[in-house]
Amino acid sequence: MQEANPDDRVVTVDVYRDNALADQFVAADKYVIVTPMWNLGVPPMMKAYIDAIMAVGKTFRYTEKGPIGLLTNKKAVHIHARGGFYSEPPMKEFDFANRYIESVLRFMGVTEVHSVICEGHEHLPDKADEIFEAAIAKARELARAF
């Protein structure tokens, strides 16, 4: 096994300790989060980003009654592509990507959370164009009021 480069470790620790990404997230009014589904969840880079922005005292805090989000008066949209269908049972329970992103945003206090789901284009390749067009139309409609 290759030894970790000590310089890489320092950079990683600094990103989390300095809360730079959390500060940047707090400063924004609106969030547009775009992810594919990878193996039922989000890509690991997105998970690492969420680990950096979910910072106690920045985006949420603990109270006697449990955690509360600190991001008030913000809105978000998750634009999410996945090759199969997960909007309806029985596959719905396997969606750990859109549900995770929506939950994380709500946990941090964002109450207005939208999703644009582009799904099934690999399951039904003949309908891929139709599926893309429907998702683009939904994104355009949402953008008008976002």
Ligand SMILES: Cc1cc2nc3c(=O)[nH]c(=O)nc-3n(C[C@H](O)[C@H](O)[C@H](O)COP(=O)(O)O)c2cc1C
């Ligand atoms: C590593 C990897 C894992 C994937 N896992 C899933 C999956 O679990 N479910 C699914 O429906 N599609 C899965 N896909 C397909 C992608 O979600 C799909 O191709 C999507 O359109 C990718 O978005 P993009 O074209 O914006 O990159 C996977 C693709 C890759 C590369």
